[in-house]
Amino acid sequence: MSTHPHAPQSHVHDTLVVGGGPGGLTAAIYLRRFTRDVALVDKGNSRLRLIPVSHNYPGFPEGVPGTTLLGNLTAQLERYGGTVTHGEILGLRIEDGVFVADCLPEGAPDDARREIRAHTVLLATGVADAGLPIEMWREAIAFGSVRLCPVCDGFDVMDKHIAVATSEVNPVGHALFMRTFSAEVTLFERMSPTALTDDDRRRLAAAGVRLVDSPLLSVTLDASMKPVLHTEDGQEHGADVFYPMLGENARSGLAAKLGAETAQCEEIVVDVHGATSVPGLYAIGDVTVGLNQIAVATGQAARAATHIHNRLPPALRTASTRPPSPGTTM
Incomplete structure (x- = not known):
């Protein structure tokens, strides 16, 4: 059974997984353990790579670096014969009832595109953060002075001076949420005119x-890597940690072009099994409507992969050539 997306174009995989973050890798692991023929293509944009240490992912009492978790999941997939192809899916269409993806391998010229065919497709493409000028953004995230997820790590900034920027959808909600963890929370308006109501x-x-x-105009870092927030009136405001609440857009273009239903921030609407409004097309994790958490993405992956396996034609085995486990008898 081929598990490699560079198989001949006539070959049709059971499932193409797009995105190699925690959700996509978990789904591929499940599908390989169901003995399914899986192709996984990853562009390398998983937000998990930005997390220096996650303390709220179950099973790691001392926390786990994002890159370590990705590495462990990749090794686990490889244990079951799966591989990750580094590249980008540039287009997705349906021909004769089969999904056809245009894949450009990493580092290859544009004319080196390859087609990947699959009976089902699972999108785990995540989201892209919107912008706010922050000096040494990646270094600040690695240091922990700029953070992206109050739900993930609010506990980790207990009693620090926390700065939060307003967001378009819920301008004061995140600042109020952070009062759970600190008595010193400052909310910075970043719109003019203000979006805040009298009730806010x-x-x-x-x-x-x-x-x-x-x-708020920009954010720099002081000598100790703490954020300094610069406002339009010329003032500078120091803090221990800053939550920019950048806003985000789901990487849902492949699904949208096939006619899948989307909602606010371009997130894909799915059912309890991760199925979109396009038959055979599934989505999990941050690209879908719901709570953006690693544990949520991996749970959705398990559910979607099991549903995909049960919906595909049975993967019937022939006589097993697998050696018995140690201590077993024939």
């Missing part, structure tokens, strides 16, 4: 959240 201001005041009305 009352809620902030009642919770003891300081509000800086002058729009």
Whole structure:
């Protein structure tokens, strides 16, 4: 059984997984353990690579670096005969009831595209963060002075001076959420004119959240790698940690072009099994509507992979050539 996406074009895989983050790798592991023929293509944009240490992923009491978790999942997939192809899926279409993906391997010229055919496709393509000028952004995230997920690591910044920027969808919600972890929370407006309502201001005041009305322009780092927030009125504001609440857009273009239903921030609408509105097309993790968490993505992967396996024609085995496990008898 071929598991490699560079198989002949006439070959049809059971499933093409697009995205090699925790969700995509977990789905591929499940499918390989179901003996399914899987192709996995990863562009290398998993946000997990940005996480210096995750303390809220189950089973790692001392925390786990994002790169370590990705490495462990990749090694586990390889244990079951799966591989990760580094490259990009540039297009996805349906021909004669089969999904056909245009794959450009990493480092290859544009004319070196290859087609990958599959009966089903599972998208685990994640999201792309929107922008806010932050000096040495990646270094600040690695150091822990800039953080992206209050749900993930609010506990880890207990009692620190926390700065939060307003977001378009829920301008004060994240600042109020962080009051669970610190008495010193400052919310910075980044829109002019302000998007805050009188009710928003009352809620902030009642919770003891300081509000800086002058729009936030940029963020630099001081000598100790702590954030310094620069506002339109020329003031500088120091903090221990900054949550920019950048906003994000789901990498859902492949699904949208096939007619899959999307919602706010271009997130893909799926059912409980991860199925989209396009038959045979599935999506899991941050690219879908819901809570963006590693544990959520891996749980969705397990459910979607099991559903895909049960919907595909049975993978019937011939006589086994696998040697017996130690201690067993024939």
